[in-house]
Amino acid sequence: MKKYILLMVFVILASMMLFTGCQKSPExxxxxxxxxxxxxxxxxxxxxxxxxxxxxxxxxxxxxxxxxxxxxxxxxxxxxxxxxxxxxxxxxxxxxxxxxxxxxxxxxxxxxxxxxxxxxxxxxxxxxxxxxxxxxxxDAEQEVKEKLNGEVQLESAVNETTKTIEGLFERENGLRPFRVVLAHNLLGLEKEENFEIIQEESSLNYAINILTILAADLDPYSYNETNYVKLLADSQKENGKFVIIDWDDYPSTQAYAMAALELAGYEDYNKSSAENALIGMINEDGSVGSYMDVDTAAMALLGFMDKESEQANEAVNKILSFIKSKQLETGGFPGFDGSENIYTLAAVINGLMAVDINPNGQEFVKGENTISSALMSFYKDGRFEHEDPSGVTEVEWATEQAYLALAELYKGESSFRILKQEGINS
The missing domain is CATH 2.170.130.30 (Ferric Hydroxamate Uptake Protein; Chain A, domain 1)
Structure with missing residues (x-):
């Protein structure tokens, strides 16, 4: 009997040691x-x-x-x-x-x-x-309190907006648009299953589809038997631009295409030519494209996420100087009509985070106003609202774009950069 008890004790201890040894140590x-x-x-x-x-x-x-x-x-x-x-x-x-x-x-x-x-x-x-x-x-204590209060405010806004997202997007049978899918992925929420895939042939649409599929933790090389990565790569022209339809010949398409291929780990395209094409769209003052607006400049930053070359770094610094020069005293940025615009502000946050720049860094503080406080000025009861100069209030697009920017500020990282896949050739 004693031998049996001793044997059982030995087995239990051995099992415990084996179990403990199999546990992964914290990373x-x-x-x-x-x-x-x-x-x-x-x-x-x-x-x-x-x-x-x-x-x-x-x-x-x-x-x-x-x-x-x-x-x-x-x-x-x-x-x-x-x-x-x-x-x-x-x-x-x-x-x-x-x-x-x-x-x-x-x-x-x-x-x-x-x-x-x-x-x-x-x-x-x-x-x-x-x-x-x-x-x-x-007296740093007050600074810390303000910082902590700001973090609590962001967390509360994220939680409340996440709750209201469900009823906001009814187009296309309630399918989630790509910014919401990116935001949910960044926040570590359950992966989206019902998301929007744009059917119209376009380099920009292919790029957006790739980003959406990556954020849903699926394969853009074979999603629904379609290789969106190859479709996008094949749309690159000799001049380095990604163009299928006339509207594709625009800086944001170029930036999104470069970002999508980079994040999908696709290496078999003319990267230097693509980079040169985007750099060629940057104006002398750092604005980008013919509209010379802040939105386009911010979106162009997505094309320079890796910043491997000296000319890419120079391009980023030039664009950043332009964006800084346009920041308003409120901490926000002007849209096409010159007034503060939530869509522009959200694009700036996405662009800065993509090139690893802290939107709330000292360089973007205006008096007591920050980019975060500017974003939160559009927040109301779990959603974001934008009122245009004519007095019309828009909610759906404002919430979609601000939600992604809010998630990035809260998590302190880019929703795009975390999608990075290992290199793949055709």
Whole structure:
């Protein structure tokens, strides 16, 4: 009996070890540095590098380094009360542990603030609630609060707009247009099954179909027995342009075609010729095409996502200078009629994200207004509205285009760039 029990214990332990060994270890998504500086020159950690995993918080990173250093530690509800024997109130009624993330002091507990690759965390034992330990001389707490409020606002808008999308698109039997499919893919929602495939022959339509199919996690080389990638590639002319119908001879078609082939991993087309053709459409002032509008300039950026050549980088910088010169004091951008336009603003966000430019970076801040605040000025109750100069309010197109831009701002990445496939030749 004893032998039987011992045998069963051995089998169970062996199974547990085997099961544990088969589990995948969490994937690293980057690194952060962390320092922990107590009173009386007690340095627990000095710019230690810690690997981060998805959804890690400041508290998670702190616990990792504490475990490595093997010092005592106590936290309550995400707030640190003791590290290495140095406890809250040790140096007075306002003293205790306080952390800075990238030289700014959040008001939230360490368990509520996520980290990303490249972040720097510094813990100090503050003597007063305003003690910054010499980390920063500015009142950064309000900045952090505003940033957090902005993120909460974006998240709320994303969630509410996602709920209202269902009833907004009734054309083509309720099939989802490509921007909605891209947005849902970026947000990690369930893959779309009922999406719009444009039937009319056109280089632009083929490019849009490819992007839609990729976002639905399907194969554009054989979707419904049609190779949309080859159809698009075969439409390239000797001058590098992708043209089937007259309307295709336009910068946005060229940019979308280049982006679609690049993201589909197709390499058997004349890339340099295509790039030269798009660059040839850029005007001296950085505008693109005959209309010389912000929309077209923004869409043209999609054709330069990889920016491999020097001339491609020069082209991007030229277009960016033009877009910056047109930004309004509201943080938004003018449409064809010169007034602030949500469609133009959404196109700018898509274009900037495609070339890895942060739309909310300092270069696009106007006074207290940002591109995000400009976008949210069109938001109302789970949808976006645009009122033209004549007083007519449009919802469907405004919501479709703004929804994709909103998703990109919220996720902090391009809905196009994440579609990248491995290289394929014909």
């Amino acid at each position: 690293s998504v980057g690194e952060v540095t962390i320092s922990i500086i107590g009173y009386d020159e007690n340095i627990v950690a000095d710019k230690e590098v810690v690997t981060i995993e998805e959804n890690d918080t400041v508290l998670d990173i702190t616990e990792k380094i504490i475990a490595k250093k093997e010092v005592s530690f106590e936290q309550k509800s995400g707030f640190i009360v003791s590290i290495d024997g140095q406890k809250q109130f040790d140096k007075g009624p306002e003293s205790g542990w306080r952390y800075a993330l990238n030289n700014q002091f959040p008001s939230l507990g360490a368990g509520s603030v996520s980290v990303k690759d490249g972040d720097e965390i510094i813990w100090i034992f503050a003597l007063t609630i305003d003690d910054d330990g010499g980390i920063t001389t500015e």
